[in-house]
Amino acid sequence: MATLQQLEQLAAQLRQPKGAGGIDVANMMNENNIGMTYHSINRLELHEGQKVLELGHGNGGHINYLLNQADRLQYTGLEMSELMMEEARKINRQWVENRQAAFFLYDGDQTSFNDNSFDKVFTVNTIYFWKNPVALLNEINRITAEGGWFNITFAQKAFMQTLPFVKFGFELYDTKKVAELVTKTAWKIANTGSETETVKTKTGELVEREFTTITLAK
Template identity: 45%
Template sequence: MKLTDTQLQQLAAQLRCPDGDGGLKVAEMMTATNANIINKTIDSLQLTTGDTILEIGPGNASHLKDILALADSLTYTGIDISEAMITEAQNINKQFTNASFTLTDGNSIPFGESQFSKILTANTIYFWEHPQEYANEIARVLQPGGLASIAFIPKSTMQHIPFAKFGFTLYDIETVEKLLQNAKLRVNISLSDSEFVISNSGEQIKREFAIITAQK
C-alpha cells in the first residue's frame, strides 16, 4: 500500500521520536527492520569483560539481552530523546541491574568525560540537529582507546525511501568519517553491505547500510 505524504510525514516523525501507541508499534517494526544492522554494529565493538557501553537511540532495547550475553561484567547505558522509548526499554529490561536508560535532549550527552569504553548507535545520525557538535560529544565521553560505531543507511539508498524527505539529513560514508575525524577520532574501518528488508512503509526493499568504527 502506497502511503500518502501525510502518512509518510507522520511515520517520519515517529521514526525520529516514537510517541504514544503509534510510537510503540513503530518501535517494534524498527526492531525487526534494524535487527541485522544492530547485530553487526554490536559485533564491530568487540565487547570484552568489564566494558562500559553507551547506546544512543536504543528504541525499546529488546536487543539488550544479546549485548549483555557477549561478555562478563558489562554495564550498559541507553539514551534516547523519546520518553515513550525510555519507559518501554525500562519495562522490557527491568531484570538487568547492570543497565540503565536516560532521557536526553539529542544535543548533548549528560555524562562525564571518558566514561564509556564502547559506544554504538544505529540509524540515529539523520536526526542529529548539530552533527559535528554531537560527534564531539561522543568523543568526549569515550575513553582513550575506546571504540565508537555508527551505523546508518547511506544517502545512495535513503534518497529513494519516500519518508526520508521529511526531516532526515542524509549522509554518505565520507561525510560521516569526516565528522568523526574532526572530533579527533581515528576511523578504523568502514563496512558497507546490503540486505533485503520490509521497509517501515511496508514494502520489501534492498538497502545498503554502513557501519563506521572509530577509536579515541
C-alpha cells in the same frame, strides 16, 4: 499508497516515537533494523567488564543480545523519546534490576556523564536526525575513555533516498560524507564495514538495503 501527511507522521515517529503509534513503530524498527544493530554490536568487540553506551536505543529489544557478549558488561542507553525509555526499561527489567542496564533521556546534543565514562559507544540509524553532528561527536568523544570506540551504523544514502518519507527531516549520508564529518572532530576512523540485506520498508515493500558501520577511535 500513503499520503504526504501519513509519510510526514511516519517520519516524525521514526525520529521520536510517541503514543500508541510510537510503540508500533518501535516494534517495527526493532524487527527491521536488528541486522544493522547486531552488526554494530558485533563490531564493538566487547570484553569482560566494559561499559557500553548507546544513543537512540528504541524499545531495547536487542540489549539481551548485547549483554550476553561478555561477562559483567554495563549498558547505558540514551533516548530522546520518553516512550522508548519506558519501553526499554520494561523489556529489560531484569537487566535493570541487576544493575547491568540503565536508561536515560537526553536532548540529542549534550550528556551529563563524566569524562572517559565509557569504553565503547554505538548508535544505529540515528545520524539522520543529529541536529549538531560535530558537537555531538565531540561530546561523545569527551565521555569515551582513551582507546575507546564509537560505532556509527547507518543505511547508505543511495538506499535511503528511495524512501518517500525521508524528505521530512532526514539528513542522508554515505561513507564519504560521514568521513568528512569526522575530520571536523577529535575522532579518527579506525574501521569501516558494509553489508547488504533484504528488508521490508516502513511502507511494506521488500528491498535491498546497503548499510555501513564506521568505527571511530579515540
